[in-house]
Amino acid sequence: xxxxxxxxxxxxxxxxxxxxxxxxxxxxxxxxxxxxxxxxxxxxxxxxxxxxxxxxxxxxxxxxxxxxxxxxxxxxxxxxxxxxxxxxxxxxxxxxxxxxxxxxxxxxxxxxxxxxxxxxxxxxxxxxxxxxxxxxxxxxxxxxxxxxxxxxxxxxxxxxxxxxxxxxxxxxxxxxxxxxxxxxxxxxxxxxxxxxxx
Amino acid sequence: xxxxxxxxxxxxxxxxxxxxxxxxxxxxxxxxxxxxxxxxxxxxxxxxxxxxxxxxxxxxxxxxxxxxxxxxxxxxxxxxxxxxxxxxxxxxxxxxxxxxxxxxxxxxxxxxxxxxxxxxxxxxxxxxxxxxxxxxxxxxxxxxxxxxxxxxxxxxxxxxxxxxxxxxxxxxxxxxxxxxxxxxxxxxxxxxxxxxxxxxxxxxxxxxxxxxxxxxxxxxxxxxxxxxxxxxxxxxxxxxxxxxxxxxxxxxxxxxxxxxx
Numbered sequence: 001x002x003x004x005x006x007x008x009x010x011x012x013x014x015x016x017x018x019x020x021x022x023x024x025x026x027x028x029x030x031x032x033x034x035x036x037x038x039x040x041x042x043x044x045x046x047x048x049x050x051x052x053x054x055x056x057x058x059x060x061x062x063x064x065x066x067x068x069x070x071x072x073x074x075x076x077x078x079x080x081x082x083x084x085x086x087x088x089x090x091x092x093x094x095x096x097x098x099x100x101x102x103x104x105x106x107x108x109x110x111x112x113x114x115x116x117x118x119x120x121x122x123x124x125x126x127x128x129x130x131x132x133x134x135x136x137x138x139x140x141x142x143x144x145x146x147x148x149x150x151x152x153x154x155x156x157x158x159x160x161x162x163x164x165x166x167x168x169x170x171x172x173x174x175x176x177x178x179x180x181x182x183x184x185x186x187x188x189x190x191x192x193x194x195x196x197x198x
Numbered sequence: 199x200x201x202x203x204x205x206x207x208x209x210x211x212x213x214x215x216x217x218x219x220x221x222x223x224x225x226x227x228x229x230x231x232x233x234x235x236x237x238x239x240x241x242x243x244x245x246x247x248x249x250x251x252x253x254x255x256x257x258x259x260x261x262x263x264x265x266x267x268x269x270x271x272x273x274x275x276x277x278x279x280x281x282x283x284x285x286x287x288x289x290x291x292x293x294x295x296x297x298x299x300x301x302x303x304x305x306x307x308x309x310x311x312x313x314x315x316x317x318x319x320x321x322x323x324x325x326x327x328x329x330x331x332x333x334x335x336x337x338x339x340x341x342x343x344x345x346x347x348x349x350x351x352x353x354x355x356x357x358x359x360x361x362x363x364x365x366x367x368x369x370x371x372x373x374x375x376x377x378x379x380x381x382x383x384x385x386x387x388x389x390x391x392x393x394x395x396x397x398x399x400x401x402x403x404x405x406x407x408x409x410x411x412x413x414x415x416x417x418x419x420x421x422x423x424x425x426x427x428x429x430x431x432x433x434x435x436x437x438x439x440x441x442x443x444x445x446x447x448x449x450x451x452x453x454x455x456x457x458x459x
Contacts, residue, residue: 021367123313170397
């Protein structure tokens with residue numbers, strides 16, 4: 001086993017923990033967003049899509065202990081991880097504006113596919129504040145199908161923009177000595193830092 | 199040296215509670231049955247009966263308080279919300295009450311009652327399982343079935359990391375406050391406070407992971423040999439086996455009977 005892959009095994013639990021702790025920090029700071037996929041996206045970007053997907057899946061399963069309805073959305077977290085690994089390979093997380101745009105891709109998965117899941121499992125009226133907004137849209141004449149898509153897509157994009165920006169800022173701050181040990185870490189090492197040392 | 203304590207690890211560690219000492223896979227089997235019954239029956243009365251049954255199991259297992267706290271919170275937050283949303287927004291013929299643009303109908307109330315008890319009953323099985331089963335026992339069984347020890351490590355370590363990083367985040371929050379970062383005030387200030395907390399947390403955790411990787415390597419974690427276990431599970435007692443077989447036969451009979459009816 002290569003050293004880089006060894007470190008991945010130890011980073012997966014950290015990704016899971018970061019997903020949870022972000023939720024706790026959000027509660028402490030009383031912010032109105034979730035930011036519950038920072039760990040998934042960060043590990044996906046640093047270690048590759050598969051470790052990211054594992055982080056997403058484990059986070060979702062542990063989350064389901066207190067709220068088992070989350071189990072229905074496990075595929076979303078898996079896809080976030082895979083997508084993060086894929087986008088990182090394309091160099092998306094190296095510039096701020098590209099990163100911000102990538103929130104759209106995450107929101108299409110989270111809001112688009114997520115709203116499908118809410119529709120299939122809960123008939124559109126999921127448990128949460130978005131469910132209430134969907135309900136109001138349905139009363140205003142939208143079908144359950146469109147109502148749930150509109151609310152979940154917009155709720156998700158509001159959540160994913162800060163998420164990816166925070167991930168970007170963290171990735172920029174990881175020291176090169178750590179990055180070289182990670183499977184996709186080389187993507188984030190800046191050329192300038194190397195030449196400066198010489 | 200306390201030999202009694204040392205030798206206690208040679209035997210399976212029992213709690214002397216029949217439900218807690220059951221094999222994790224037997225428990226899983228029984229709870230899967232309870233998980234599927236509400237889906238096949240589709241009647242809120244059955245769902246309520248199953249929900250009451252969960253509380254009885256938790257009482258017998260001696261974790262009534264822990265289960266009730268978790269389950270009631272879930273029931274109130276998710277179950278009640280699912281009911282209210284359906285009662286308010288599902289369209290129907292028989293109008294019960296009209297409030298501004300919201301029509302509460304008999305159909306909405308019926309579907310809300312049916313759906314929310316179904317979700318709460320199904321999810322109860324998962325919550326109960328997580329309460330009566332220790333994660334390490336479950337992972338031990340999974341390993342016995344042939345899963346890699348890396349999987350056990352990753353899952354059990356995730357639990358521990360959540361606790362560790364939680365502590366660390368409090369320390370970082372306090373230090374950043376002492377340094378003068380505003381964690382109160384308007385929403386912009388609070389958002390700005392997020393990065394100085396999460397940044398050091400994540401970077402610190404990564405450098406800890408490096409040290410942990412070296413420490414685990416020194417303990418032959420990545421060697422291609424069979425590993426040993428400190429804790430063992432007892433072999434399946436005859437009574438437990440009999441109950442399991444009886445429950446599965448009864449369940450299959452029940453499902454066939456429902457499908458025929």
